[in-house]
Amino acid sequence: MAQVVSYSSKETLASGLLSFILDCQNHAMNRHDRFQVAVSGGSLPSILALAVLSEEAEGKILWDKWQIFFADERAVPLDHEDSNYGLLKKELLDKLPEDAPKPEVITIDTDFLDDTQELADQYEQALVNYFARKDSVKKPAFDLLLLGCGPDGHTCSLFPGHDLLREVDPWVAPIEDSPKPPPKRITLTLPVIAAAIRAAFVATGAGKAEILKTIFEDPGEGLPCSLVNAALNEKVTWFVDHPAVEGVNYPRRASL
Numbered sequence: 001m002a003q004v005v006s007y008s009s010k011e012t013l014a015s016g017l018l019s020f021i022l023d024c025q026n027h028a029m030n031r032h033d034r035f036q037v038a039v040s041g042g043s044l045p046s047i048l049a050l051a052v053l054s055e056e057a058e059g060k061i062l063w064d065k066w067q068i069f070f071a072d073e074r075a076v077p078l079d080h081e082d083s084n085y086g087l088l089k090k091e092l093l094d095k096l097p098e099d100a101p102k103p104e105v106i107t108i109d110t111d112f113l114d115d116t117q118e119l120a121d122q123y124e125q126a127l128v129n130y131f132a133r134k135d136s137v138k139k140p141a142f143d144l145l146l147l148g149c150g151p152d153g154h155t156c157s158l159f160p161g162h163d164l165l166r167e168v169d170p171w172v173a174p175i176e177d178s179p180k181p182p183p184k185r186i187t188l189t190l191p192v193i194a195a196a197i198r199a200a201f202v203a204t205g206a207g208k209a210e211i212l213k214t215i216f217e218d219p220g221e222g223l224p225c226s227l228v229n230a231a232l233n234e235k236v237t238w239f240v241d242h243p244a245v246e247g248v249n250y251p252r253r254a255s256l
């Protein structure tokens with residue numbers, strides 16, 4: 001079962017998230033001497049920055065071992081205001097101390113913005129280069145997925161009821177009709193998410209309470225976030241604040 005930890009403030013949530021990330025990082029170091037993380041856009045980069053740029057994190061993040069991928073990305077130039085890379089750069093990468101080692105960041109190839117299938121294929125090829133060779137059964141195992149939860153229960157660019165939820169073979173898939181703008185994107189597929197070593201969702205604010213109620217109390221509804229919970233079970237932890245789970249009957253691990 002997915003774990004949920006609820007915090008009283010963004011700062012305490014960020015501190016809990018940092019401990020989780022450090023645990024995943026240390027496990028990854030023992031596993032293969034690198035830390036392969038996929039990050040989301042939306043509200044995730046700012047809270048991630050709060051965690052990993054904190055005083056508490058000083059000297060503990062092995063940036064030169066991090067390989068940062070995108071759980072989903074919008075088909076826009078990297079300096080466009082809708083780019084998930086652009087957001088991560090603004091919130092986190094640009095704030096790393098100048099003398100600190102830098103993570104490797106694997107972005108989309110913007111030569112293919114006009115053809116989302118090719119854009120997805122190129123990003124999948126990048127994953128093939130960083131993970132084991134592609135094999136139709138074995139999916140890449142990210143050390144950590146850092147996921148967001150949209151107010152409709154979407155995660156990555158996997159939207160409720162969309163055909164993409166049934167993809168089994170591709171690692172990365174294109175979407176041209178995202179209900180949330182911009183419409184053209186690429187996303188990791190559910191089988192790749194299911195192959196992750198660990199995953200964390202971050203959801204904050206009262207605006208998320210209604211959808212979290214459906215995700216946890218009515219998983220049969222099949223919302224993308226519920227499908228991730230079902231696929232990863234105890235490997236996924238939700239970092240939420242109290243307003244996000246107000247009135248929600250969720251599997252309590254602790255409330256901090």
Ligand SMILES: O=C1O[C@H](COP(=O)(O)O)[C@@H](O)[C@H](O)[C@H]1O
Pocket residue numbers: 039040041042043044071072073084147148149150151154155156157180
């Ligand atoms: O469009 C997107 O939305 C989701 C959720 O965003 P949030 O602001 O509600 O946290 C995000 O996880 C995804 O990466 C992004 O492309």
